[in-house]
Amino acid sequence: MQLQQASTADRPRSGGATRWAAPRDAAPPPQGGLDLIEQFGTRRLARRGQEFYAAGDPAQFCYRIVSGCVRTVGLDEDGRRQVAEFLLPGDLFGFDSLDTHHLSAEALTDTVVVCYPRRAVDALAEQHPGLARRLRDLTLRNLRRAHEKMFLLGRKSAGERVAAFLLEMAERTAPGAEGTHIALPMTRADMADHLGLTIETVSRTMAQLCREGAIASCKSGIEIRDREALANFCAGGTRH
Known part of the structure; x- marks a missing residue:
C-alpha cells in the first residue's frame, strides 16, 4: 500500500x-x-x-x-x-x-x-x-x-464480553476516570466480529448498560458513568 x-x-x-x-x-x-x-x-x-x-x-x-x-x-x-x-x-x-x-x-x-x-x-x-x-x-x-x-x-457470556471490551477501551484511553468520553471509532459490526457476537447482541447489551447507568451513548463513542457498575457487569454481577 x-x-x-x-x-x-x-x-x-x-x-x-x-x-x-x-x-x-x-x-x-x-x-x-x-x-x-x-x-x-x-x-x-x-x-x-x-x-x-x-x-x-x-x-x-x-x-x-x-x-x-x-x-x-x-x-x-x-x-x-x-x-x-x-x-x-x-x-x-x-x-x-x-x-x-x-x-x-x-x-x-x-x-x-x-x-x-x-x-x-x-x-x-x-x-x-x-x-x-x-x-x-x-x-x-x-x-x-x-x-x-x-x-x-x-468463558464469558455475550453481555460480559461487551462489558469487558468497553472496560478495556476505557482503561486504554482514560484509566480510572469517571464521566469520561471514550471515542469508539469501530462500528458495531467491528465489535461483533471482535467478540464473536452478532450486531444485535452488541447493540442490545449497549442499550442495557445505558439503562443501568453504567454508560451513556454519545456521538462517536460512550461516556463512562459508573466504572464500578461496568466492571461488575463484566464479572457477571448482571447477566445478559
Whole structure:
C-alpha cells in the first residue's frame, strides 16, 4: 500500500468535540530501547479504510501509531471475518510477523503512523540487546492479549464480553476516570466480529448498560458513568 507523506495539516482531527480526548492522541516517540529505531522511521498518513498490508503480504515494514485507530483482521476456517485487535496511538504493529503477515491491517480512521523497514530494525536489534529485549517484550505482550481474548470468548457470556471490551477501551484511553468520553471509532459490526457476537447482541447489551447507568451513548463513542457498575457487569454481577 502506498501511504501518503504526513504533514501537520494532514493530522486527523478528533471530530470537533473538544472535550473528547482521542486515545493517547499524538503519542510521543517510544523510549527505553525502542527509540533507537526512530532514525529509520518515516511518518505516513493512511486515510480511513486504507490497508497497510494484507494477510500473506511480505512483512517488509512495521509501524507505530501516532494518531488514529487501526484494526487487524483475519478469516476463520469458514471464511468469516474476525477482528483480532484494535490498535490505538502509541501501539506498534507488524513487529510480530515472520516473513509474511498472517493478518491484514486497516485504518479505521484517518491515521498517522511512523513506518520502519523491517530489515533495518532487525539488523539494529542484533547490535543492541536492549532493543531486542523490547521487541521480545512486545511480542510477548501481544501473545498475552491473544490468550486473554481466548479466555474472554471461551468463558464469558455475550453481555460480559461487551462489558469487558468497553472496560478495556476505557482503561486504554482514560484509566480510572469517571464521566469520561471514550471515542469508539469501530462500528458495531467491528465489535461483533471482535467478540464473536452478532450486531444485535452488541447493540442490545449497549442499550442495557445505558439503562443501568453504567454508560451513556454519545456521538462517536460512550461516556463512562459508573466504572464500578461496568466492571461488575463484566464479572457477571448482571447477566445478559
